[in-house]
Amino acid sequence: xxxxxxxxxxxxxxxxIMVTLIVVxxxxxxxxxxxxxxxx
Numbered sequence: 001x002x003x004x005x006x007x008x009x010x011x012x013x014x015x016x017i018m019v020t021l022i023v024v025x026x027x028x029x030x031x032x033x034x035x036x037x038x039x040x
Contacts (some may be wrong), residue, residue, distance in 0.1 A: 004008075
């Protein structure tokens with residue numbers, strides 16, 4: 001079985017990964033939106 005400490009580490013790891021992916025997605029989205037505005 002998984003211990004509480006392992007579960008805590010797993011949850012924190014998934015949380016950090018999710019936040020990182022959200023920041024990367026936002027950076028990519030805003031940079032493509034800005035380049036589309038400059039082209040118009």
